[in-house]
Amino acid sequence: MVDRESEKKLAARHAVGYVRDGMKVGLGSGTTAAYAIRLLGERIEREGLEIVGVATSTASSELAISVGIPLVSHLDEFELDLAIDGTDRVDRAGRLIKGGGGALLHERIVDGAAARFLVIGDASKLVDPLGSQPISIPVEVFVLGWKNTLRRLERLGCKPKLRSVGKIPSLTDEGNYTIDCGFDSFDDSLKLANLMRSTIGVADCGLFIGMATQVIIARSTQIEEFTVGACW
Amino acid sequence: MVDRESEKKLAARHAVGYVRDGMKVGLGSGTTAAYAIRLLGERIEREGLEIVGVATSTASSELAISVGIPLVSHLDEFELDLAIDGTDRVDRAGRLIKGGGGALLHERIVDGAAARFLVIGDASKLVDPLGSQPISIPVEVFVLGWKNTLRRLERLGCKPKLRSVGKIPSLTDEGNYTIDCGFDSFDDSLKLANLMRSTIGVADCGLFIGMATQVIIARSTQIEEFTVGACW
Numbered sequence: 535m536v537d538r539e540s541e542k543k544l545a546a547r548h549a550v551g552y553v554r555d556g557m558k559v560g561l562g563s564g565t566t567a568a569y570a571i572r573l574l575g576e577r578i579e580r581e582g583l584e585i586v587g588v589a590t591s592t593a594s595s596e597l598a599i600s601v602g603i604p605l606v607s608h609l610d611e612f613e614l615d616l617a618i619d620g621t622d623r624v625d626r627a628g629r630l631i632k633g634g635g636g637a638l639l640h641e642r643i644v645d646g647a648a649a650r651f652l653v654i655g656d657a658s659k660l661v662d663p664l665g666s667q668p669i670s671i672p673v674e675v676f677v678l679g680w681k682n683t684l685r686r687l688e689r690l691g692c693k694p695k696l697r698s699v700g701k702i703p704s705l706t707d708e709g710n711y712t713i714d715c716g717f718d719s720f721d722d723s724l725k726l727a728n729l730m731r732s733t734i735g736v737a738d739c740g741l742f743i744g745m746a747t748q749v750i751i752a753r754s755t756q757i758e759e760f761t762v763g764a765c766w
Numbered sequence: 767m768v769d770r771e772s773e774k775k776l777a778a779r780h781a782v783g784y785v786r787d788g789m790k791v792g793l794g795s796g797t798t799a800a801y802a803i804r805l806l807g808e809r810i811e812r813e814g815l816e817i818v819g820v821a822t823s824t825a826s827s828e829l830a831i832s833v834g835i836p837l838v839s840h841l842d843e844f845e846l847d848l849a850i851d852g853t854d855r856v857d858r859a860g861r862l863i864k865g866g867g868g869a870l871l872h873e874r875i876v877d878g879a880a881a882r883f884l885v886i887g888d889a890s891k892l893v894d895p896l897g898s899q900p901i902s903i904p905v906e907v908f909v910l911g912w913k914n915t916l917r918r919l920e921r922l923g924c925k926p927k928l929r930s931v932g933k934i935p936s937l938t939d940e941g942n943y944t945i946d947c948g949f950d951s952f953d954d955s956l957k958l959a960n961l962m963r964s965t966i967g968v969a970d971c972g973l974f975i976g977m978a979t980q981v982i983i984a985r986s987t988q989i990e991e992f993t994v995g996a997c998w
Contacts, residue, residue: 612911612914613914639908639910640910642966642967643908643910643911643914643915643966643967644910644911646914646966646967647911647914676871676875676940678871678872678875678876679844679875679876679879682844682845682875682878682879683875708908727964728960728964731963731964732959732960732963732964734874734875734878735875735878737969
């Protein structure tokens with residue numbers, strides 16, 4: 535039986551092994567990134583590791599504080615040595631889809647400020663090429679005229695659905711809505727990302743193309759690691 | 767002597783002449799659009815014109831209310847018959863630069879929801895092609911990591927400057943910052959718009975390409991009008 539949680543933890547542990555004293559580290563969002571944050575907290579406690587963290591969401595910020603990672607709060611300008619973040623899906627070229635747990639904008643800004651951006655995941659997250667299986671891509675949209683935006687997204691060939699809890703639309707950290715765009719498949723990830731991001735009413739989308747520098751996937755007890763070139 | 771204010775008013779009057787009973791009308795932001803809003807108020811008072819307005823900014827909303835234009839407040843979904851908005855610069859192909867008085871995002875969403883989007887301006891606003899003279903293009907950016915975003919924008923070949931009053935950065939209606947990007951000239955407006963909008967940390971930019979359907983320029987006492995095809 536495959537234990538996804540063990541894989542997540544293994545991938546997180548491998549990524550956290552790259553962190554050195556003095557580094558400024560981007561802290562991702564989601565369950566896999568949460569393992570990395572906890573493991574960083576352990577290294578701080580056990581080894582006296584000295585780092586400074588920058589969180590990608592209110593959730594990761596709260597977790598980081600709870601495990602003793604000092605956080606930078608003045609974020610006018612920052613260059614990170616490393617960012618570690620999870621993913622909903624990634625391919626061997628380092629193209630990835632973020633699940634959009636309410637923090638897409640922050641994740642892109644923080645992960646995009648890192649010299650090295652490590653994407654971590656269990657084996658189920660590796661799908662190559664990225665668009666070869668059905669998936670839902672989250673798109674963060676402004677509340678004003680969101681139904682217009684939904685219709686525009688539909689024209690990109692997906693089934694769009696407003697993310698909500700019961701009848702209440704879910705709000706992102708930035709106070710926006712999220713529309714989950716279900717695709718049976720898609721071809722050109724970069725083109726799709728650009729189309730989504732240039733759609734009127736869209737704040738950001740879950741396609742992160744050309745940002746990852748390293749992909750770390752745990753399969754059972756093994757690590758698969760791919761180095762890719764970021765183009766930002 | 768050229769009287770820009772008379773030209774603005776003339777262009778606004780011409781555009782307001784297209785408004786008919788029963789229309790849902792997008793109300794632009796800025797000094798020229800303000801003339802259009804006041805003239806719509808006059809038509810409501812004198813002719814009993816029946817329209818509903820959708821404002822592009824808090825400023826245009828307040829002005830519209832003060833002159834008696836009924837506004838729609840539920841904006842989940844809306845299709846406008848017409849939008850009237852001013853511009854910092856426009857060319858004969860209807861490509862335009864919005865000045866970014868704090869409402870770029872709303873302007874794009876509202877103007878983009880109109881079947882017909884009329885751009886109005888005095889003669890100084892017509893520069894053809896759009897990038898043939900020095901200009902500053904406003905870019906709305908998220909506060910988080912704005913200095914990183916400024917550096918990225920600089921790489922597009924401009925001199926970027928944070929908009930501020932004294933030492934206090936100006937906030938947009940959405941709570942973002944504005945970076946004014948000074949260009950000596952630029953060639954491909956659409957490419958530049960896409961590059962700006964896909965830059966990490968950017969919420970929106972002042973380049974509105976493929977959105978206008980009609981350009982109305984007043985030169986002294988004459989109207990120059992161009993019909994263009996929107997591609998959104």
